[in-house]
Amino acid sequence: MRKITIVLVSLMAMLALAGCAGANGPGFKYERADVFPVNGRQGICVENDTYWVSGSKTLTKYDKNWNVIAENKNPFEGYTLEVNHIADIDVYHNELYLGVEYFMDGQGKNIQVAIYDADTLKPKMIFPFQNDTGQKECSGIAVDPDSRTVYMCSWIDDESSGYLYMYDLDKGDDKGKMKMDPAPKWIQGVAYHDGKLYVTADDGDADKNEPDHMYRIDPSADKTTGQVVLEKTFDDVIRQGEIEGLSFDGKHNRFLLLYNRGAKIIAGMPKGFYDGYHDEIHEIFMYNMTKAN
Numbered sequence: 001m002r003k004i005t006i007v008l009v010s011l012m013a014m015l016a017l018a019g020c021a022g023a024n025g026p027g028f029k030y031e032r033a034d035v036f037p038v039n040g041r042q043g044i045c046v047e048n049d050t051y052w053v054s055g056s057k058t059l060t061k062y063d064k065n066w067n068v069i070a071e072n073k074n075p076f077e078g079y080t081l082e083v084n085h086i087a088d089i090d091v092y093h094n095e096l097y098l099g100v101e102y103f104m105d106g107q108g109k110n111i112q113v114a115i116y117d118a119d120t121l122k123p124k125m126i127f128p129f130q131n132d133t134g135q136k137e138c139s140g141i142a143v144d145p146d147s148r149t150v151y152m153c154s155w156i157d158d159e160s161s162g163y164l165y166m167y168d169l170d171k172g173d174d175k176g177k178m179k180m181d182p183a184p185k186w187i188q189g190v191a192y193h194d195g196k197l198y199v200t201a202d203d204g205d206a207d208k209n210e211p212d213h214m215y216r217i218d219p220s221a222d223k224t225t226g227q228v229v230l231e232k233t234f235d236d237v238i239r240q241g242e243i244e245g246l247s248f249d250g251k252h253n254r255f256l257l258l259y260n261r262g263a264k265i266i267a268g269m270p271k272g273f274y275d276g277y278h279d280e281i282h283e284i285f286m287y288n289m290t291k292a293n
Helices: 002-020
Strands: 028-037 043-047 050-054 059-062 068-072 090-092 095-104 107-117 123-127 140-144 149-153 163-168 174-181 187-193 196-201 213-219 225-233 242-249 254-261 263-266 269-273 281-291
Touching: 028 254, 043 090, 043 254, 050 281, 090 140, 095 140, 140 196, 149 187, 174 213, 196 242, 213 242
Parallel strands: 043 242, 140 187, 174 225, 187 242
Antiparallel strands: 028 281, 043 050, 050 059, 059 068, 090 095, 095 107, 107 123, 140 149, 149 163, 163 174, 187 196, 196 213, 213 225, 242 254, 254 281, 263 269
């Protein structure tokens, strides 16, 4: 009887571990393939073998070999409110989606949602932000073409950052907000891939060589809540620093991550450098993706 019990317990443990690779564990395995230096420190997106990177005050377009083919170092033309910061970005049908704001010492204001031409890198439309949603800052934006939804996330560590904020892709109307359970802290970017949402979180301590993480959000049927699952721990970067934006390249089954190293980050802003660094280094880490089960 004792042997039978041990066998049954072992079988149940194996089944539990198998289940963790699905609903309760990572959906993909990520194999680091390459690293590319880039000009911006905020966000990354990809479409049709072309890449776009956002800096706090820049937009840069790269070809498939990571050669610069366009750059805008004055991206805030046409704004009526004062702004100084671009967050993680996304692209859809050759249009860039940006969350833009005025950010200083850990606080955001004057949030704007803008669409830019992906070739000229200049604004096409700037939308007035709906201030009654509860969103206080914007650290990233993602387009879900399947449900025609635009998602925005917030970095500030308070209750408002426990939600993803939703807008209609076609009309720009508010579609409510999705409560993340449990909510990651210090969210730096958001992306949509194959029915799921993914966020990066600057929740490791670079001073202690602690890695940052990516979390998967599994939305409920009505999208009022999203179950949060740890998707990847970034213990394979060159040096621990500040995680930023993310993007999925479905065409090539790749995942792209923007990671900064070298600068000390205080209240969300670079202030000084670690030993051995005189500049902050921005890099895109490219991973090959395979299903976890």
